[in-house]
Amino acid sequence: MRIDYLSDMGPLLLNLMLAIPFVGALLVLAAARRSRSAAAWTAAAVMASGLVALVPLLPATLSGDVLTTRIPWLPEWGLDIALRLDGLGLLFTLLILGIGLLIILYAAYYMPAYDRLGRFYALLLAFAGGMLGVVLAENTILMLVFWEITSLTSFLLIAYKYEAFDARIAARMALAVTGGGGLALLAGLLLLGNIAGSFELTVILAKGDVIRAHPYYPVVLVLVLLGAFTKSGQFPFHFWLPNAMAAPTPVSAYLHSATMVKAGVFLLARLYPVLSGTELWLVLVGSTGAVTFAYGAYVAILKHDFKGLLAYSTISHLGLITLLFGLDTPMSAVAALFHIINHAIFKASLFMAAGIIDHECGTRDMRRINGMFKYMPWTATLGILAAGSMAGVPLLNGFLSKEMFFTETVGHFAFQGYATWLLPAFATVAGVFSVAYSARFVHDVFFNGEPVDLPKTPHEPPRWMRFPVEILVGLVLIVGLLPQIAVGSILQAAAGAVLPSGVPEFKLAVWHGWNLPLAMSLAAFGLGLTYYWRRQYLFGLHEKYAPKIASPVAFERVYRDAGRLASWLLRVIDTRSLQRYLATLVVFVCLLGVWAWMSLPGRPLTGPLPSTPVDGAAIAALAGLLVGAVGTVVWHRQRLVAVIFLSVVGLVVSFAFIRFKAPDLALTQLSVEVVTIVLLLLSLRFLPGEVTARSSSLRKLRDGGLALVGGAGVAALTYAMLTRPFETISGYHLANAYTGGGGTNVVNVILVDFRGFDTLGEIAVLAMAALGLHALVDGLRLKPYAESAKRDADRHPVMLAEMMRPLLPLALAVSVYILLRGHNLPGGGFIAGLIAAVAFMLQYLASGIDFAAARMRFDYMRILGAGLLIATATGLASWLFDRPFMTSTFGYVHPPMIEKFELASAMVFDIGVFLVVVASILLALSELGTLSRRELIAKSSSREES
Amino acid sequence: MIVDIVISLLILVGATFALVGSIGLARLPDFFTRLHGPTKATTLGVGSVVIASLIHSGAATGGVSLRELAISLFLFITAPVSAHLLAKAALKTRANRSAKP
Amino acid sequence: MSHLPILPVLIPFLTAGLLLATHGMGTGFKRAVSSISVVALVVVSLLLLIESGDGSIRAYRLGDWPAPFGIVLVTDRLAAIMVTLTAMLAAAALLTALSGTDTEGRHFHVFFHLQIAGLNGAFLTGDLFNLFVFFEILLLASYALLAHGGGVTRTRAGLAYVVLNLAGSALFLIALGLTYGTLGTLNMADLARVLPMVAFGDQALVRTTLALLVAVFVLKAALLPLGFWLPHVYTAATLPVAVLFVIMTKVGIYALLRVSTIGFVTAPFTADLLQPWLAWLAIGTIALGSIGALAAARLSVVVANIVMISSGTLLLGVAAGGVNAYAAMLYYLVNTTVVTAGLFLLADRVSRQRGAVADFFEKGPRMAGILATGGAYLILAVAASGVPPLSGFLGKIMVMQSLQETSTAVGAWAAMLLSGFVVALVLARAASRFFWEPGLPDEEASTPEPVRQISSNTGSTDAALSGMIACAIVIVLGAAPISDYMRATADQLARPAGYVEAILGDSPAIRRERRP
Amino acid sequence: MLNFVIPVALAMLAIAMGLNLLRLVKGPSTPDRILALDTLTINTIAVVMLIGITASSAAYFEAALLIAMMGFIGTVALCKFLLGGDIIE
Amino acid sequence: MEFLVSAAIGLLTASGLYLILRPTTFSVVLGLTLLSYAVNALIFFGGRLGASAPPLILPGTDGHADPLPQALVLTAIVIGFGMTAYLVALALKAKGESGNDHVDAGEER
Amino acid sequence: MTLFPRVLPQPTITLGIMGLWMVLAPSASLGNLLLAVILGVSIPWITRSFWPDRPYLARPLTGIVLFVRVVGDIIVASWEVARLVVGPLDRLKPAFIDVPIEIDDPFVATLLASIVSLTPGTVSVDIDRAAGILNVHALNVADEAEMIAAIKRRYEAPLKRVFGC
Numbered sequence A: 001m002r003i004d005y006l007s008d009m010g011p012l013l014l015n016l017m018l019a020i021p022f023v024g025a026l027l028v029l030a031a032a033r034r035s036r037s038a039a040a041w042t043a044a045a046v047m048a049s050g051l052v053a054l055v056p057l058l059p060a061t062l063s064g065d066v067l068t069t070r071i072p073w074l075p076e077w078g079l080d081i082a083l084r085l086d087g088l089g090l091l092f093t094l095l096i097l098g099i100g101l102l103i104i105l106y107a108a109y110y111m112p113a114y115d116r117l118g119r120f121y122a123l124l125l126a127f128a129g130g131m132l133g134v135v136l137a138e139n140t141i142l143m144l145v146f147w148e149i150t151s152l153t154s155f156l157l158i159a160y161k162y163e164a165f166d167a168r169i170a171a172r173m174a175l176a177v178t179g180g181g182g183l184a185l186l187a188g189l190l191l192l193g194n195i196a197g198s199f200e201l202t203v204i205l206a207k208g209d210v211i212r213a214h215p216y217y218p219v220v221l222v223l224v225l226l227g228a229f230t231k232s233g234q235f236p237f238h239f240w241l242p243n244a245m246a247a248p249t250p251v252s253a254y255l256h257s258a259t260m261v262k263a264g265v266f267l268l269a270r271l272y273p274v275l276s277g278t279e280l281w282l283v284l285v286g287s288t289g290a291v292t293f294a295y296g297a298y299v300a301i302l303k304h305d306f307k308g309l310l311a312y313s314t315i316s317h318l319g320l321i322t323l324l325f326g327l328d329t330p331m332s333a334v335a336a337l338f339h340i341i342n343h344a345i346f347k348a349s350l351f352m353a354a355g356i357i358d359h360e361c362g363t364r365d366m367r368r369i370n371g372m373f374k375y376m377p378w379t380a381t382l383g384i385l386a387a388g389s390m391a392g393v394p395l396l397n398g399f400l401s402k403e404m405f406f407t408e409t410v411g412h413f414a415f416q417g418y419a420t421w422l423l424p425a426f427a428t429v430a431g432v433f434s435v436a437y438s439a440r441f442v443h444d445v446f447f448n449g450e451p452v453d454l455p456k457t458p459h460e461p462p463r464w465m466r467f468p469v470e471i472l473v474g475l476v477l478i479v480g481l482l483p484q485i486a487v488g489s490i491l492q493a494a495a496g497a498v499l500p501s502g503v504p505e506f507k508l509a510v511w512h513g514w515n516l517p518l519a520m521s522l523a524a525f526g527l528g529l530t531y532y533w534r535r536q537y538l539f540g541l542h543e544k545y546a547p548k549i550a551s552p553v554a555f556e557r558v559y560r561d562a563g564r565l566a567s568w569l570l571r572v573i574d575t576r577s578l579q580r581y582l583a584t585l586v587v588f589v590c591l592l593g594v595w596a597w598m599s600l601p602g603r604p605l606t607g608p609l610p611s612t613p614v615d616g617a618a619i620a621a622l623a624g625l626l627v628g629a630v631g632t633v634v635w636h637r638q639r640l641v642a643v644i645f646l647s648v649v650g651l652v653v654s655f656a657f658i659r660f661k662a663p664d665l666a667l668t669q670l671s672v673e674v675v676t677i678v679l680l681l682l683s684l685r686f687l688p689g690e691v692t693a694r695s696s697s698l699r700k701l702r703d704g705g706l707a708l709v710g711g712a713g714v715a716a717l718t719y720a721m722l723t724r725p726f727e728t729i730s731g732y733h734l735a736n737a738y739t740g741g742g743g744t745n746v747v748n749v750i751l752v753d754f755r756g757f758d759t760l761g762e763i764a765v766l767a768m769a770a771l772g773l774h775a776l777v778d779g780l781r782l783k784p785y786a787e788s789a790k791r792d793a794d795r796h797p798v799m800l801a802e803m804m805r806p807l808l809p810l811a812l813a814v815s816v817y818i819l820l821r822g823h824n825l826p827g828g829g830f831i832a833g834l835i836a837a838v839a840f841m842l843q844y845l846a847s848g849i850d851f852a853a854a855r856m857r858f859d860y861m862r863i864l865g866a867g868l869l870i871a872t873a874t875g876l877a878s879w880l881f882d883r884p885f886m887t888s889t890f891g892y893v894h895p896p897m898i899e900k901f902e903l904a905s906a907m908v909f910d911i912g913v914f915l916v917v918v919a920s921i922l923l924a925l926s927e928l929g930t931l932s933r934r935e936l937i938a939k940s941s942s943r944e945e946s
Numbered sequence B: 001m002i003v004d005i006v007i008s009l010l011i012l013v014g015a016t017f018a019l020v021g022s023i024g025l026a027r028l029p030d031f032f033t034r035l036h037g038p039t040k041a042t043t044l045g046v047g048s049v050v051i052a053s054l055i056h057s058g059a060a061t062g063g064v065s066l067r068e069l070a071i072s073l074f075l076f077i078t079a080p081v082s083a084h085l086l087a088k089a090a091l092k093t094r095a096n097r098s099a100k101p
Numbered sequence C: 001m002s003h004l005p006i007l008p009v010l011i012p013f014l015t016a017g018l019l020l021a022t023h024g025m026g027t028g029f030k031r032a033v034s035s036i037s038v039v040a041l042v043v044v045s046l047l048l049l050i051e052s053g054d055g056s057i058r059a060y061r062l063g064d065w066p067a068p069f070g071i072v073l074v075t076d077r078l079a080a081i082m083v084t085l086t087a088m089l090a091a092a093a094l095l096t097a098l099s100g101t102d103t104e105g106r107h108f109h110v111f112f113h114l115q116i117a118g119l120n121g122a123f124l125t126g127d128l129f130n131l132f133v134f135f136e137i138l139l140l141a142s143y144a145l146l147a148h149g150g151g152v153t154r155t156r157a158g159l160a161y162v163v164l165n166l167a168g169s170a171l172f173l174i175a176l177g178l179t180y181g182t183l184g185t186l187n188m189a190d191l192a193r194v195l196p197m198v199a200f201g202d203q204a205l206v207r208t209t210l211a212l213l214v215a216v217f218v219l220k221a222a223l224l225p226l227g228f229w230l231p232h233v234y235t236a237a238t239l240p241v242a243v244l245f246v247i248m249t250k251v252g253i254y255a256l257l258r259v260s261t262i263g264f265v266t267a268p269f270t271a272d273l274l275q276p277w278l279a280w281l282a283i284g285t286i287a288l289g290s291i292g293a294l295a296a297a298r299l300s301v302v303v304a305n306i307v308m309i310s311s312g313t314l315l316l317g318v319a320a321g322g323v324n325a326y327a328a329m330l331y332y333l334v335n336t337t338v339v340t341a342g343l344f345l346l347a348d349r350v351s352r353q354r355g356a357v358a359d360f361f362e363k364g365p366r367m368a369g370i371l372a373t374g375g376a377y378l379i380l381a382v383a384a385s386g387v388p389p390l391s392g393f394l395g396k397i398m399v400m401q402s403l404q405e406t407s408t409a410v411g412a413w414a415a416m417l418l419s420g421f422v423v424a425l426v427l428a429r430a431a432s433r434f435f436w437e438p439g440l441p442d443e444e445a446s447t448p449e450p451v452r453q454i455s456s457n458t459g460s461t462d463a464a465l466s467g468m469i470a471c472a473i474v475i476v477l478g479a480a481p482i483s484d485y486m487r488a489t490a491d492q493l494a495r496p497a498g499y500v501e502a503i504l505g506d507s508p509a510i511r512r513e514r515r516p
Numbered sequence D: 001m002l003n004f005v006i007p008v009a010l011a012m013l014a015i016a017m018g019l020n021l022l023r024l025v026k027g028p029s030t031p032d033r034i035l036a037l038d039t040l041t042i043n044t045i046a047v048v049m050l051i052g053i054t055a056s057s058a059a060y061f062e063a064a065l066l067i068a069m070m071g072f073i074g075t076v077a078l079c080k081f082l083l084g085g086d087i088i089e
Numbered sequence E: 001m002e003f004l005v006s007a008a009i010g011l012l013t014a015s016g017l018y019l020i021l022r023p024t025t026f027s028v029v030l031g032l033t034l035l036s037y038a039v040n041a042l043i044f045f046g047g048r049l050g051a052s053a054p055p056l057i058l059p060g061t062d063g064h065a066d067p068l069p070q071a072l073v074l075t076a077i078v079i080g081f082g083m084t085a086y087l088v089a090l091a092l093k094a095k096g097e098s099g100n101d102h103v104d105a106g107e108e109r
Numbered sequence F: 001m002t003l004f005p006r007v008l009p010q011p012t013i014t015l016g017i018m019g020l021w022m023v024l025a026p027s028a029s030l031g032n033l034l035l036a037v038i039l040g041v042s043i044p045w046i047t048r049s050f051w052p053d054r055p056y057l058a059r060p061l062t063g064i065v066l067f068v069r070v071v072g073d074i075i076v077a078s079w080e081v082a083r084l085v086v087g088p089l090d091r092l093k094p095a096f097i098d099v100p101i102e103i104d105d106p107f108v109a110t111l112l113a114s115i116v117s118l119t120p121g122t123v124s125v126d127i128d129r130a131a132g133i134l135n136v137h138a139l140n141v142a143d144e145a146e147m148i149a150a151i152k153r154r155y156e157a158p159l160k161r162v163f164g165c
Ligand code: NA
Pocket: A365, A366, A367, A368, A369, A370, A371, A443, A444, A445, A448
């Protein structure tokens, strides 16, 4: 009854266990405001409560049950909050929470008193939460989420002492390697999920055969292994790990023992049922583990910094664990799990002990630290025991798993025949190194004479600082002496999760009798001590030949070189040249167009329409166009001449509009043309021709080629279009313009009614252009181009001035005429506005800006606003009649004595358009005109001064 | 019919003078003599066509339409101004050129 | 009848008109009008989002003309999403501007509102030529906003931006002219009806025409060989403008998405128009953005390059097509828009605090208030680089999964993973510089204060930043409902028949006239 | 009759315009070119009116009117630029 | 006629493209103006050539030209004008600030 | 008399606008006449500041006579000039001539210059009001004094009478 109740509680507890550290992190931040110890107690309580939450789940999990929970989150993307507690998860959870609790305790004493610890504990808890998430995730994407949370939080933890260069670099290095590995893992897990059809581990783990047989298996394997190896510090991704000891010692102790690096091997264990059992696994995992095992051990002894030594020993032991998984026998997997436990215990205690020594001595250099046994015998004893375990001394836990390793190397299935001895020999040699660096740690720190020049006198640390170490060393002994009782059941449960097809019978015992593995152990011991004894020779060799690369510097250099390379690349591909951008655009569009056409073979360029007969006017117009366009190009360096030729083009285009029955367009084009010319001439005063910048002839050739290709493309498309008939909706406009829009000029009805919304946008563009110009020119000071500066004495020829005055009212009358009739005949607000603006503009031209501006005291901005509002309000009026925006209405009025005439809301709209056009153009022109006046005033005032 | 003949004559006269003006523009030796060409096109050339059009549209609608006169009005106002400014500009350009070397 | 669909355009438009008509009034008045308008805009867009949430597609017929003949505004889920995003960015940008940048040049508020009107119009219109008009509105407003505040850099960047876009506009018009000249319509829904009926001999012409249209959109979206302008322009703009610009590249992507979902897929000869080049170039765009981020000497340039990377990623989604890809890219889009806007705000905050060295990765005075600013930075950086657990990661795995079956999956995955990696490293280094590295000695640290800080009132900028961070967090916490909305949106997109039916369904039979 | 006369007149005007273009290209001075443009514009008025007569349509009148009204502004502006480099000061 | 019209549009496009690739702002302005002529003509002729009357619904007329492209071109002309005006001002501003009228600071010439 | 100029600052222009409107208007209806009046009053009023001084039409009839004469001269001179242009060019004797003028009013002087320009064969190059000289370029100058006298007689004198100056 009670059990059932608990198992119902299981999912809740599981979710709770995962939430606790994250919520706890926030609590700690709050507690730290109160006091340092409050922070410590809160943090400890958080970890402990995680353990407490685990207790009810223990029996079932130990008996092999798998507890899963699932809160759907993004099911269609395969991401749910799905958790799982099995033997493997339990093993790691215990390590994470148990050692985490000890670390918190230890840190409370270790961390300097000025540190309020809020940030520290919060990060540490969040990191622990991330680790828990990794080991408890049922959903692989969720696992990855937590995986990267550990990368992120470890980044922040390593950089905890961020004032130090080493810490900052080490943090970024760790992020680069482990975060990068995480990305590979992400790809691997996504693929894996795709193959399995689910991201749930339960499903994935059941599909090992399918996965191993899948063509993507090698890819998945490599990607997942990249994740695992980077995280667990396997060669050649190991380098971040030694640098990570820039973190405060409690962090290092945690990262190196129970977490972070263990996440990597956890992953190997987690996916062992799915990914192992192939030759590729054997080769990749086995060889990586072997190389890392040996390399870490070899380098460790060379480190004078004892934290460095320990770091490399971590690499080596993680290599060993990886190698064990790689050996791919059931027993080796068990050994791997066992060694995970053992390594966590002894490495945590070693780091804590090392932290105490560092704390007491103020240095970590073993060449200066000597004879610590004398100063702190109790701590030294603890350290020696832990180091013994690391070396694999019998009766200590490390010995047991190492012995299992040696056993598995003997007669391994991959090494048959004459190669049988290879693996045991390798294991023994690696063992020799392990013994040697352990020996160095013990002898060089605790014995080896007197300390050299220490900043302070070491003594035993506070009682409670040592306490966590005592607990752990106690475990080293307990597991070492009574392995089956201490860890037998949990190992069994964990192995059950890793080896679903059956856990081999194993008995953890201290004594297995005289056998080859024991002989290997003894040999390793003897040779290892000898090796340590002859170390000076080795150090000499190392000093002489080993490359001296400090990895933080190297990392920063690589990063910088990458940055430089990127800058260089960017400079090559992006010259920040508009000319290049434009040329690229032309090339791109041409290629895309050609591809689009060519990819549908068999379509002719010429369509079925018979061609329209050519007439003389067309040929004359073409001649004009040719002269105009080519002239503009040829004389583009002579500014004024180019403008003249451009005007010819404008004239011809207007003429073409007339010729092909578009009077409205012709009117608009003609008026716009005039304003454009005036605008260009206004600017030409300040813009030199192409005097300074000349293109090389090669460039001209290239541009000419591009232009011809582009022009030919457009011509071809136009030709293809013109020679084909098409079916259009515009019949509707022709049919409904008068009956529905109340106007006979269909173009105008389209502009103010059918597509009045376009026109509303268009006047906004015009208004903005003028305003933008105003904003740009505002306060701008320009020197006129030298040649244009000489001005004629007779600035405003009297003939011009006098004749333009009568023209103004007459042109305004024409403008009104065009405005009023636009709905029915060519014209409308645009053209009328342009005419009115030009009429006023003429006054500028004829009599100068002073004269004109004095007489045109309009507030253009207000007129612009009014025009926009009138046009919009006309559109809004239809809301009163419950019609959509811009629904027009019209009617015929017949006052007495006067013939009936039409009133249309569209006409009001057109008045808005009219106002905007007039105000925009006049604003633009008067602003450009102000430029010269500004310059003139400046000149005259400077003349007065001198 | 008579209307047609009148219109045709006017059109031909107009075209002829426009052509003559442009021949002058192309042919005459210096800027100031060339300046005289366009005035022909303006006044008599376009003037004739305007009257032709006027008669034509009047005949077509059966009423009197004087709209085309507006064209001539504007041309008469603007053409002398153009010529004047062109002449001034040419004088200025010439002065600049002679002052330069 | 409901006039809701036009309000997102009308409100800013009227505001601009009002501000112009009353242009003599003081700064306070302008700010008040501007703020009220933006608040109204936010409300309206949320209403639109809710209204469209029922899956209905509504056509608002301007001038009460039936669909292919007049212009229609179309509100569906996608449009509502884009309009809402715009409103949110507008709110952030305005808040930022209120701290003083709005008075650095002329007519800021007018341009600001017209820019919004242009954006919303582009998102809402169902007519291709009207789309062009709104493109021009938003572009011209962006030109003016870019120039706002003055200075050589802005002018130079502006010149390139303006000319390039004018060339793009010319191309747009060519494409539109050819579209009309071959298909006889400009209405997007009508396009979907007409496309399948194109005669065999005309197919190459139509296909090429649409290819030109695509070229226009990818230019705006800053696709690889055309996108070099983006970092320069975004970096040159003043802060509020940069924030608003974040949505600008999305307009091109939106347009491409619209046109391809409604139009291209309906006819076999255009169905493969984006294949396979778009995906490869999108991958290249991501690579280019990554290179740019790695080469960047300052935070704002990194952010601009992140915009580029996200553009590439979104285009990958467009290229892939299908419900999954659309759903994924839409979630990603919301995230990247909010986050990059937030990062721009943050880059500004960094600049303001560090004085002369601004947001350059150089030694300078250390940031004050590390916990707040650093925390904000951490959240945004994590979300931007796609590191779990924030929305960037969710977006990334969605997009990656949705691309799984495409022929370019390997390249796309590699590009997305590596770009995230690069961005994470670069942002980590920036964090190290800004927040961790010991500052300069005191006398150097107190160098003359920031150039950009006009008024000391930066509270509103901070509010904008907080808002963006809140949004970023909401996007994670609300991932499930948001993702559902996006999936429903993608469903809607993948069934163009619904769109066509909603726009043209009850129109009188479309009588087409044969020309000539 | 008009059917015969108008093409002839158009041809004459086309020749005239061709001659204008010739002057435009030859120059030699800028005023020459402006003058050529001005003449071209005025000849265009005649052509437009002839087209109007041919089509018997009133729709061409405004175009001719506008060319008459606006055409010379370009000339004025160009000349003023030559005179002082500054056309509205 | 179709061929001539296409050739003319192609010619305008080519001239415009060549000019926008020149290094001075003024050339670019000229080029864009030419380009917009080409574009407007293209849209306009999208309504085809053979119309016999302008799109005015006057009694007794038929064979009206397609009004829709005409309306589009009208919009395009005005927008193009606005853009040109702005670009000219921007070119002036660039000239005023950096003393030259080169389109960019880059090496391309 | 004080009210009149305020309402109708430019009666001539008012007439001109009304005339132009009636010419442009599709029909000479009452409605159009009403519009013509409205415009004829309002436009001069809007643009009144552009007219610092008001030329006063003293003798409109003389003006009409002058107009007819100018048109006639244009026709006659056109033939002569056409012959010159098409014929051999060495017969041309182009020259600048200075015509002394007695008109002070700039507008009237401008009118004179315009008439000179409109008649084929002569182009007004410059008005030097200070020196009282109209600078004219003539295509073919046979007798300079005669040409000056003709201009003064045929155009300047009637113009002075028309505007009462
Ligand atoms: Na030592």
